[in-house]
Each structure stands twice: as structure tokens, then as C-alpha cells.
Amino acid sequence: MxxxxxxxxxxxxxxxxxxxxxxxxxxxxxxxxxxxxxxxxxxxxxxxxxxxxxxxxxxxxxxxxxxxxxxxxxxxxxxxxxxxxxxxxxxxxxxxxxxxxxxxxxxxxxxxxxxxxxxxxxxxxxxxxxxxxxxxxxxxxxxxxxxxxxxLNGLDPVLRSGAQVGDQVAVCGNMGFSAAGWALCESSIPPSAHTPAMAQAAALFARPVPPLAAGPVAAKSGATAMMDISDGLLRDAGRIAAASKVRLDFDSSMLAAQAEKLMETAVELKENPLQWVLTGGEDHSLVSTFPASQILPEGFVRIGSVVSVDAAKSAVTVDGQNFEGAEAGALGWDHFAV
Ligand SMILES: [Mg+2]
Incomplete structure (x- = not known):
């Protein structure tokens, strides 16, 4: 019917x-x-x-x-x-x-x-x-x-503007899986041909799993700035950098473990898994900054540190360099892009 x-x-x-x-x-x-x-x-x-x-x-x-x-x-x-x-x-x-x-x-x-x-x-x-x-x-x-x-249940809110030079940058949740799932949807590979890794990415694109317990825990653990990654790590971290008047520098070796999980799908689609980790939106994971001495709460993984603004560089850098020369703001999801 x-x-x-x-x-x-x-x-x-x-x-x-x-x-x-x-x-x-x-x-x-x-x-x-x-x-x-x-x-x-x-x-x-x-x-x-x-x-x-x-x-x-x-x-x-x-x-x-x-x-x-x-x-x-x-x-x-x-x-x-x-x-x-x-x-x-x-x-x-x-x-x-x-x-x-x-x-x-x-x-x-x-x-x-x-x-x-x-x-x-x-x-x-x-x-x-x-x-x-x-x-x-x-x-x-x-x-x-x-x-x-x-x-807020009595806690102070964690804003984008609180990151301090010297803080560590950490993420909690999936990185790049939704972007990989989206790329699969846009590809010619039908769901019936998905490997288990591809099926996982497709499922997380269809039904993202944000780490909802982690936000209040991060707030209690002294997170100085936080936001969810809806438009891509580089772009959203750039918003923390701008609001806090700092630069966020990622360590590519700390992102490699995230990218490795997407390698099989990336090879099949001839894509760069690090690109998915850095620019993929809609996993709705958290990117947060914590004081350098803070033991990170469970589920958070360190990916870099908060450093001083450098007028010659992007608001967010990878290993101290602009990522493939692109401005962070030019990467990630833009609703008004044509
Ligand atoms: Mg948000």
C-alpha cells in the first residue's frame, strides 16, 4: 500500500x-x-x-x-x-x-x-x-x-574562543568515515560490492554516531575550547583558531592512525584518506583544546597543539605547514559553494 x-x-x-x-x-x-x-x-x-x-x-x-x-x-x-x-x-x-x-x-x-x-x-x-x-x-x-x-547542569559552557597557546588539541570520535561513506555513495561501487570497511563507512555516513557523553566530560576535564566537526576538521578547527586568536598545528603522525582506518576504501576510490580525515564533515566528532598538563579524558586522542598566530601561515597547519598550500577556509563543506 x-x-x-x-x-x-x-x-x-x-x-x-x-x-x-x-x-x-x-x-x-x-x-x-x-x-x-x-x-x-x-x-x-x-x-x-x-x-x-x-x-x-x-x-x-x-x-x-x-x-x-x-x-x-x-x-x-x-x-x-x-x-x-x-x-x-x-x-x-x-x-x-x-x-x-x-x-x-x-x-x-x-x-x-x-x-x-x-x-x-x-x-x-x-x-x-x-x-x-x-x-x-x-x-x-x-x-x-x-x-x-x-x-549545562551547572557546568561552564565550552566556547570556541578559549584555546590558549601551549594547549594540546584533541579529537574524540570518528574522523573521515562519513566523508568516505559519502564518496562511496557518489561512486559507481554499489552497496552489494562493499567490503566490511566500506559498509562501515557507508553506515556511518547514513547514521553518524557522535560521542555524546564526551562533551560534558571534556567540560568537566577543563577543555578550554570545543566544537563538533560538522564541516571538516581543518575548517572547524579554523573557527576555534579564529575565535581564540591562535593557530592550531596538527601532527600528521597523530592523524595517520585515523587515516589508516580508511585506507582500504581510499585505495579502492583512489582518494587520499588523510584528506578525508582533515576535510570530511558530518562525523560530528569533537575537536577540543586542553591545558598541556591535562590528562585527556577517555576517548580523546591528541592530534596537535595550540601555537601562536603566524601571519604567513593558515589558522590551522599540519606539521607547521599549510595543508597542500590551501587555506583552511577553502577546505571542508561549504553550503554556499557552487
Ligand atoms: Mg557545531
Missing amino acids: NLTVAQLSESELLARIFPRLHAGTTTLLGPGDDAAIIAAPDGRTVISIDTQVQDKDFRLLWPNGSTSSGFDVGWKAAAQNLSDINAMGAIATAMVVSLTLPSTTPVGWVEDFANGLSAAIVALGAPQCSVAGGDLSGGSELVITVAVTGS
């Missing part, structure tokens, strides 16, 4: 979505009223929003024959929003979701989306976070906007 959203009333569609939405512990009033009410015992609310547009931020069908299911798109929408809360050192408390749906969208796709959104919240370790409400509209393409709130 190929029931589309055009064949249901809005209230009928909502009746199919509501039971699938995860109810966390922070909701005082959930979906069904004019607005939801979320507890905020800390007295401060962390808030972020993110939009994904079909064929701009995601595809439903890829050149290699892969498909992105509603579950995948819902998972990714949750993951990237939860990651932004994590990157502040906070834990997520609630999400609201706005869906713009073409009239031909199968109802099953929307149900699958709600399932994926809720599954990610639980599986990624944010079960306290409710899907507290949302909005439905029609349009010519799928547009998914998720806003998320979070709590």
Missing part, C-alpha cells in the same frame, strides 16, 4: 507520528498543546537549530544505488542537533521538528523518519531528551528543521 501524505488529514498524519516520538524525562508538557514545556533546572537553556534540504544536504537516491531511508534522515537530523549541544558541554533536553513534505511523500517514509529520530536519541545516549513537538507543512521538496535545547 503506497499511502501518501496527501491522502491523510494533518491530524490523521500527526496521529501516526506522535506515538513514535521519544518521550524523555525533561518534558513537563509534550506534544498536543500550542507549545511544549521543558524543565530547565540549571536556569540557562542551550539552544540550536539545523535545517536539511533534500538534494542540498541529503539525497534519497545516490549515484551508486544507495538509498537514504526516512529512518536514516531522521537519525541524522537527531545526531547533528544532539552533537551541537554536546559541543557546548551540555546534554540535550528537548527537540522540536518542522517537516516540509511533498504531497507524494509516502506516509511510511514519515513514520520511518519519526522512528529514526527517536531511535538515534536513545541509541546515541540522550534518552532524557524528548521530541516535544513540531510542525508539518507542504512543499516541493523535503525540508527538515530540528531545533534542540540542552542543559
